[in-house]
Amino acid sequence: MFIQVENVSKVYQVGKFKVNALKNINMSLERGKFCVILGPSGSGKTTFLNIIGGIDRPDEGKVIVDGEEITGYDDKALTNYRRRKLGFVFQFYNLVNSLTVYENVLSTKYLSEDGLDPKEVLEVVGMWEHRDKYPFEISGGEQQRVAIARAVVKNPAIILCDEPTGALDFENAKKVLRLLEDINRKYGTTIIIATHNTAISQMSHKIIKLRSGELTEFVDNATPLSAEEVVW
Amino acid sequence: MLNKIPLRIMWRDKSHFIGIILLVFLASFVYNIFSVTMTNVDINYKNFVEKYKQENFHFITFFPIDIEEIEKKYNVEIEEKFNFDYNYDDKTIRFFNITEKVNNPLILEGKIPSLGEVAIDPNFSQNNNLKIGDTININGIPFKISGYVALPDYIYITKNETDILPDPSHFGVGIMNMEDMKKFISSVAYRYYMVRGKVNDIDSFKADINSKYNLISFQEKDENWRIIVTEKKVESGKPLSYVMAFTILLISSLLLFIVLRRIINSMHREIGTLYALGYTKGEITRIYIMFPFYIWLFGAIPGGILGYIYSDSFINLYVSFISVPIVEKIFPVKDLFVGIFLPIVFMGFSGFFAIRDLLRKKVVEIIKGEAEKAFKVKFRIGFLDKLSFKLRIMIKHALLHPSREIVIILGVAFSALILMYGITAGSALSNLVYDTFQNTFRYNYMYVFNFYQKDHRYPNSERFNMLSFYKEGTKTRITIYGIEKKSQLIVLRDNKRNRVDLEGFVISQALADKLNLKEGDMLKVINTIDGKRYSLKISKIVDLFVGNTGYMNLEEFNKTFGLEDGAFIGLYSIDKLNIPEEELIVSMSKSDLMKAFEDSTESVNQILQMMYIVSFFMAFIIIYILSSLIITENRKTLSIFKILGFRDGELSTMFLGFNNISFLFGFLIGIPLYSSFIKYIVNVALRDLDFSLKMYAGFKDIWLTFIILFGAFILSKYLSRRRIGKISPAIVIKEQTE
Numbered sequence: 001m002f003i004q005v006e007n008v009s010k011v012y013q014v015g016k017f018k019v020n021a022l023k024n025i026n027m028s029l030e031r032g033k034f035c036v037i038l039g040p041s042g043s044g045k046t047t048f049l050n051i052i053g054g055i056d057r058p059d060e061g062k063v064i065v066d067g068e069e070i071t072g073y074d075d076k077a078l079t080n081y082r083r084r085k086l087g088f089v090f091q092f093y094n095l096v097n098s099l100t101v102y103e104n105v106l107s108t109k110y111l112s113e114d115g116l117d118p119k120e121v122l123e124v125v126g127m128w129e130h131r132d133k134y135p136f137e138i139s140g141g142e143q144q145r146v147a148i149a150r151a152v153v154k155n156p157a158i159i160l161c162d163e164p165t166g167a168l169d170f171e172n173a174k175k176v177l178r179l180l181e182d183i184n185r186k187y188g189t190t191i192i193i194a195t196h197n198t199a200i201s202q203m204s205h206k207i208i209k210l211r212s213g214e215l216t217e218f219v220d221n222a223t224p225l226s227a228e229e230v231v232w
Numbered sequence: 233m234l235n236k237i238p239l240r241i242m243w244r245d246k247s248h249f250i251g252i253i254l255l256v257f258l259a260s261f262v263y264n265i266f267s268v269t270m271t272n273v274d275i276n277y278k279n280f281v282e283k284y285k286q287e288n289f290h291f292i293t294f295f296p297i298d299i300e301e302i303e304k305k306y307n308v309e310i311e312e313k314f315n316f317d318y319n320y321d322d323k324t325i326r327f328f329n330i331t332e333k334v335n336n337p338l339i340l341e342g343k344i345p346s347l348g349e350v351a352i353d354p355n356f357s358q359n360n361n362l363k364i365g366d367t368i369n370i371n372g373i374p375f376k377i378s379g380y381v382a383l384p385d386y387i388y389i390t391k392n393e394t395d396i397l398p399d400p401s402h403f404g405v406g407i408m409n410m411e412d413m414k415k416f417i418s419s420v421a422y423r424y425y426m427v428r429g430k431v432n433d434i435d436s437f438k439a440d441i442n443s444k445y446n447l448i449s450f451q452e453k454d455e456n457w458r459i460i461v462t463e464k465k466v467e468s469g470k471p472l473s474y475v476m477a478f479t480i481l482l483i484s485s486l487l488l489f490i491v492l493r494r495i496i497n498s499m500h501r502e503i504g505t506l507y508a509l510g511y512t513k514g515e516i517t518r519i520y521i522m523f524p525f526y527i528w529l530f531g532a533i534p535g536g537i538l539g540y541i542y543s544d545s546f547i548n549l550y551v552s553f554i555s556v557p558i559v560e561k562i563f564p565v566k567d568l569f570v571g572i573f574l575p576i577v578f579m580g581f582s583g584f585f586a587i588r589d590l591l592r593k594k595v596v597e598i599i600k601g602e603a604e605k606a607f608k609v610k611f612r613i614g615f616l617d618k619l620s621f622k623l624r625i626m627i628k629h630a631l632l633h634p635s636r637e638i639v640i641i642l643g644v645a646f647s648a649l650i651l652m653y654g655i656t657a658g659s660a661l662s663n664l665v666y667d668t669f670q671n672t673f674r675y676n677y678m679y680v681f682n683f684y685q686k687d688h689r690y691p692n693s694e695r696f697n698m699l700s701f702y703k704e705g706t707k708t709r710i711t712i713y714g715i716e717k718k719s720q721l722i723v724l725r726d727n728k729r730n731r732v733d734l735e736g737f738v739i740s741q742a743l744a745d746k747l748n749l750k751e752g753d754m755l756k757v758i759n760t761i762d763g764k765r766y767s768l769k770i771s772k773i774v775d776l777f778v779g780n781t782g783y784m785n786l787e788e789f790n791k792t793f794g795l796e797d798g799a800f801i802g803l804y805s806i807d808k809l810n811i812p813e814e815e816l817i818v819s820m821s822k823s824d825l826m827k828a829f830e831d832s833t834e835s836v837n838q839i840l841q842m843m844y845i846v847s848f849f850m851a852f853i854i855i856y857i858l859s860s861l862i863i864t865e866n867r868k869t870l871s872i873f874k875i876l877g878f879r880d881g882e883l884s885t886m887f888l889g890f891n892n893i894s895f896l897f898g899f900l901i902g903i904p905l906y907s908s909f910i911k912y913i914v915n916v917a918l919r920d921l922d923f924s925l926k927m928y929a930g931f932k933d934i935w936l937t938f939i940i941l942f943g944a945f946i947l948s949k950y951l952s953r954r955r956i957g958k959i960s961p962a963i964v965i966k967e968q969t970e
Contacts, residue, residue, distance in 0.1 A: 055875060055961045076879075082961075083877025094872045094964050098628060103621075110621040111877050150876075 001064075002031035002190060003052065003158070008061035010047055010213075020213045021047040022058065027208060027218050029192075031066075031157070034184050034224065036201040037194040039210035045194035046162055048210065052192065053086055053160045054078040066157065083111050087151025087189075089180075091163035093143040095135040095150070102131035105149050112154030116187075124186075125149040125179055141172025145179060152183050159183070161193040165200070170232075177203065177227040199232035238522040241495055245864065248491045249527065251857040255484035256531030256575050257538075258846070263477035263574070264539025267567035269546045277387070277462055277556045284336045285309075286384035287426040288453055291438075292817070294446035294682060296423050306437060308429030309333045315424070316416045318370050323360065323402050324391060325352060327370075328383070329410040334426040335385040337407050340557050342379020347409055351381035353389060356404020371416060381407050382557040385426065388461040392820050421682045421814045422448055435763045447761050448682065448817065449700065455709045462556055475909070479646050480850065481575055484531075485582040486639045487857055492523055492586035494865055503590065504599030513591045520587045524579035536572035622886055629862070630890035636858045640891060641898040643854035644941060647847035648902025649909055651937045652929045654843030656910075659933065668778045669822055675721040675804035679811055680818040684799045690809050694721050695800035697789050701757035703747060704765065710743060710757055712768075712782040714789025714800075721804040724774040724783060734785040736771030743780045744773045755782075759793075766792065844940060852944035855895065859888050859952035867959055874961035884953045895945050899938060903929065 010022040022044045029035055039045045050056035051063060054070055055078075062071040070081055087108070095104050105122060109115045122128040125145040127138075135143055144164060151159045161180065165173035181203060184191050193200060201207045202225045209217035242249040280286075288308075299310045311333040318325045327350065330337060337344070337351065342364040345351050350370075352362065357380060362368065366377050383405055391403040423445075431437045434452075441447045453459050496503065506516055547558055590598060619627070630637050675694070688695055697714035715722050717734050724732045732738060739749065749755060755768045768782070784792065790799055803809065811819070863870065870883055878886075906929060929937070 050962060053875070079874070079877060079879055082875065083879075086877070088875050090964065094868075096869050096872060098632060098869070099625070103624070106621050107625075107873070108876050 001028040002033075002066055003027075003029040004064040005052070006062050006064075008048075008051060008058040008063060010044075010051065010056070010058050022051070023213045025061070025215050027215065029190065029206060031190055032184070032188045033190055033205045034181070034203065035190070035192045035206040035208065036204040037192065037208045037210060038196070038198060038201050039194075040196055042212070043210040044213040045196075045210055047213075048208075049160050049162055049192065049194045052158075053088065054081045085157045087154065087156040087159040089144070089147050089151050089159060089161040089164045091166040093135070093140070093147045093167075095143055095146055097135050100132050100134055101127055101138070101146050104135070104146055105153050108150050108154045112156075115154040116152065118149075118153050121149045121153045122146075124152075124182065139172070141168050141175060144168060144172070144176050148176065148179050148183070152187070152189070155187060156189065158190045158192065161191065163195055164193060165195070165197065174227065174230070177230065181227045197232060199230050203227055203230050235519060235522065237519055238526060242523070242526060245491070245495065247860050248857050248864075251853040252484055252488050252491065253527050253531040255480055255487065255850070255853055256527055256579065257535035258850070259477050259480035259484060260532040260535030260571050260575055261539040261542075262480065262846075263474075264536050264568060264571035265543050265546050266477075267571060268540055268543035268562075268564055271564040271567055272543070272547050272558060272562050273462070273556050275562050276558050276560070280338060280382070280557055281384050284338050284384045285334050285428050286453070286459070287334050287428055288430060289434075289451060290385070290424065290426045290456075291441060291450040292448040293423045293425070293441060294448055295444075297425060297441065297445045299425075302441075305440075306429070306431050308427050308431060310425050310427050311335075313424045313426055314410070314413055314417060314420065316413065318416075323404075325356065325404050325406050326391075327406045327408050327413065327416075329413050330407050331426070334428045335383060338382045338384075338557055340380040340382055342377070345378040345408055347411055348375060349378040350375045350406050350408045350412075351379040352377060352406035353382065353386075353400075353404045354380040355389065355398075355400035356406075359401040360404075373415060375408070375412070381405075383407075384459075385456070386458050387556060388458045390458060392818065393457055419814050422817055438761060439763060442761055450760055452707070454707060476650065477571075477574075481578045483639060483643050483646065483850075483854065484575075485578040486635070486642070487854065488524060488527060488579055489582040489586050490633075490636055490639065491857065491861060492520070492583055493589075494861060495523075496520060496587055496590055498865070500590065500598050504595055507591075507595050507598060516591060517584070517587055521580065521583050524576065524583035528576040528579050532572050532575035536568060539571060540568060622882065622889075625886040626889040629887055630894075633862075636861070637890060637894040640855055640858055640894040641901060644851055644895050644898025644945075645902040645905055647851040647941055647944075648899050648937055649906045650843055650850075651847040651940060652902065652906045652933060653909065654847075655933045655936055656906075656929050659930075664777055668776065672723055672725070672776055673721070673822065674723060675806065676822050677805045677808055678802065678818070678820045678822075679805075679809060679816055680802040681811075681815055682817045683815075684795070684801055686796070686799060688800075690803055690805070690811070692807060693803040693805035693809060694719055695786060696722075696802050696804060697786060697795065697800050698802065699793055700760040701766070702760060704756035704758055708747065708780060709760070710755075710780045710782060712737075712757075712784065712789070714784050714786040715804075717785040717787070719804075721806070722783070724776065726772060727775045729775065732772050732774055734783060736788075737768045737782055737784055738772040738774050739770055739782045740776035740779055741773055742777050743782065744770075746780060749773070768792075848940055848944045851941050852948050855891060855945055856948035856951060859891060859948060860955060862887055863952060863955050863959070868964055870956060870959050871961050871963040874959065875964060880953060880957045883956050884949070887956075888949065888952055891945075891949070895941075899941060902937075903934065 005025055005027045008022055008025040009020070012019045012021050025048065037045045037048060047056060051058050051071075052065070054073070058071060062069050064070070065081070065085065068081070070078065073081060096107065099107065102118065102122070105118045109118050119128060122131055125148055127142060127145050127149060130138055130142065130146075135146070138146070144167075148159075148164075159180070164180070165176055168176060177200065180191055180193070183189055193204070195201075202221070204221055205224055207217065207219045207221055208215060209219075290313075296312075297310075299312065302308075303310050311331050313331060313335070314329045315326055318327060330344065339351060340354060342351065350368070357363065357377070362377060364377050364379055367374050368377065369375075386405045389398045389400065389403065389405055391399070438447055438450055441450075503516060507513075544561070547561075680698075684697075685695075694716045696716070699712055701710045701712060702708065703710060713722075715734065719734070724734070724738060726732050727741070737755075739755070743749065747755075749770060751770055751773055753770050755770055757766050757768065758764070759766070774783070786800065787797070789795070790797055803811075808821075813819075866887055870887065873883055873886075910928075
């Protein structure tokens, strides 16, 4: 298995209270799959994504990615792991405002020895013409396309997306989903999307459903729809 | 309620504000410690010399003068002074009789000596553990120490007039009654008279004295090293303290401006909302102007007060060099006012300008925050595209906030200046002494007779002659020596270190610097005793930095100045000569001078260490504040980069890397800045003294300065990098989900 999650739990201390963000999660995912984590706000989606992404550590259990147990890594090793294997897409894009579109993409290309051509990737996401603009000069949908280009350009094995369409209107959201689908197909990148939008799960190979930190369903979707067909 | 904002933000961003507060503290502290010391020394000195009737001049004759007659004729007060040197172990106490008309002794503690008692100067007493009530045996006769004394003509207590530094461990002065003194002086070799009062025509006064009593030497107060050093030191200390305090204040206010502006910009939404709710510009300004007020309160006030308190020990350190009796500590209201209130002016302006720009905008613009639009236009710079990613980000960040880099450059340049000044002042003084007294003046003993000699009775010694002159039209005193043509004990060299043949008239570099003279120039001089005028052509300038002196070979000297062939007034020797005391005016041992210097280096080292600490601390604070400011405002971006997989080192290079260039640039600017500053200081401080400090920063000095400042730089970088390390990549995620 490309990604294997075994008995992962995570507890947060909020004031005097303990919040079980994740409770004994088990799942696995093959390389090149398109996976959606579904759940309402506070269900543990982001925490789960962060643990797979090496941004956070579980209190219990282990996560193995491409044969490496990342839960045993120190900060330095986790940085290396993110550097080699991962791309991130966030709900609010998180582009670096002091860098142009092109420079934002270049920032991750720099991290990879076998990255893709930034020009090619920006053309794929339809942002090459806007390459010299700063993030605050383009729309939210365009910013998210740049964020995807930034994640893709280093040719990572996995792209983690946290509510990638959450801040976008329907048209722009569809464009973003189409893009992620294309990338999954063209580059064989494993894509994991955390979202509360159930419609998006129709285009995935695997669906993970979380509620209050517990995995309630883990299902295979034998007949995923194309992004074009997804509506909500 | 809103008044709580500034203190809370200062607490939140304490790493920035503590640094600024410390700098303001340092500025007030430095200003007050210096100005209070200078004012105290200055006023006490002036009171002392006035009240205790400091001389206007003194002179030495071969025959005793008729005091009453001369006093009447010139309407002055004259008093004869007697002295004898009591030598024991390697120490000397020079005792004088108690005078009543001129240069009267001030008893600092204890009482004026009665018969069988002496009073001595407090610095010597302290260094030799002599207390009031102790008994000392002077040549076998016991004397009780009745008190501590200060003398108006021995403010800078040097054994010889030519000594550069006092040596309180080995040399001191004291007083005793004339009756007691007679036990030690059976006959006198010369007569020493001190004069108080103004003589309009000094030249005719000298001619008058010379014709009747054979004038041996004459010295006005302005030429008396033991008197004028104090005035010069105070004069030179002031600009140094002003420059230091003002520059630290300027740098701190620039820092405050930068920090405050960032805080205000980051709070644009809150400020805009307050504005929208109906707060006036004045009310909002009043809230934010509290930042400079608190900085002043926590920095300048304690700094100023501590500066005043610590000025006591600084005054003590200071008067251990120049022996000004601090009769009463002056509370210099003006200095304290400036030291404490000047920072609020700097800080206030800085705070006002930081908020003014924002409040000029419309409410909607303030709420939106306009900062980024401006930078979009500025920084689309084509050439950056050709650089590597890391480099272009680094340059972009620097160009985005050029004022920060300018403050680093200024701060480092200023730190380098202080540090280099400290290092080179120390080494210049040691070079001056060692180079002069080991390489040039190779004699161990120098003797000056009270009358011209003809027979060279002492083998293993070299003859010399000397006369004292003024440069025509000035008060600059020049001593010209006639020495043996192939002298082994005075080895004069040119600036290429080649030995100079003693043909014609050569002068010291110190004199050349002072009078702006070069080889081939004519120097017009007037004999201080007989007023005769001479024009001397300068054939060479020799690499000698002590003394307004000129040299000729003895034959040429005697011929030029109309002295008998073969006449000489003194001897240089390697070994001690047995010359009867009554034949001598001066006998000097070079080892005394070297000892004095070695003792004084300890105090100099303490001052140097303080300078190292101040400059290290300043460079460190400035770089650290600005680095942590960059980190704080880029917290989110750093977090994004961390998620993307950037390492701490890479982020440090990208965001703080330009500091390396600014640091280096600042350091390089510091070198020429130092040279101009030194010229200014040397001109102010040493223009009336008869030595030049060869102060220039050699490779070793520059290297040492660099190492120390680089240490501060590395430390601040290390701490900044740790701060980057502490930024969690999860910040972005958390802020996004909030």
